Amino acid sequence: MSDRFYCKIVQSRDRVDLVMSIFNQVYTYTTSHPDQFFLALREHLLLVGGPLCIGLGLGLPLGLLSARSRLASLLVINSFNALRVIPSLAVLFVMIPYLGLSFQSAVVALTFLAMPPILISTDVAFRSISPATIEAASAMGMSQRQVLWQIEIPLALPQIVAGIKTATVEVIASASLAAFIGAGGLGSFIVLGFSLYDQTILLVGAIPIAILALLAEISLSLAQRSLTPRR
Secondary structure (H helix, E strand, O other): OOOHHHHHHHHHHHHHHHHHHHHHHHHHHHHHHOOHHHHHHHHHHOOOHHHHHHHHHHHHHHHHHHOOOHHHHHHHHHHHHHHHHHOHHHHHHHHHHHOOOOOOHHHHHHHHHHHHHHHHHHHHHHHHOOOHHHHHHHHOOOOOOHHHHHHHHHHHHHHHHHHHHHHHHHHHHHHHHHHHHOOOOOOHHHHHHHHHHHHHHHHHHHHHHHHHHHHHHHHHHHHHHHOOOOO
């Protein structure tokens, strides 16, 4: 029993040493190529920020419209639900004949990915508000504009932020696919690592992407919690 326990300790120590060795190699490569890394990071953040801004600009008003109109909900929600079935990589390659191997192609494809969670969460958030709450606000003399900004939006915000969080994490992860059409980003290290069979270069791209997704998840979860009304 003691020998088996000792073997497990040795194996665990070897695994820790292996992980530390890999991280040291990743750190060494990153510090020896700072210009390439920060350029890829900037491109990745642009690939995330652009689609999210477009998704918010279109998804929020469309979500509000679909919550107000049954016909708009039928058309808009079903259309964007159908888009979720299409893989982002397929959309990337569909855009190539029209926009070429470019940053714009990646932004369009990632926008299609970001839109459905934002749109659907906005629709559900406004639909879930109790009609009695709106009627009470109107009975107090509030205008429709006041009801929207002072009652509906504060109540809907936590669920809307949940949709934004889902969209952000998905776009951060999927932005790595942009490297397949030469749009840059941290995915370029992953593609290079695969082509050279070099795990270190691959992790130079994969680890920051995982960290960005984790930071987005934590920060937006905290924002969602802070916006949720206390019962």
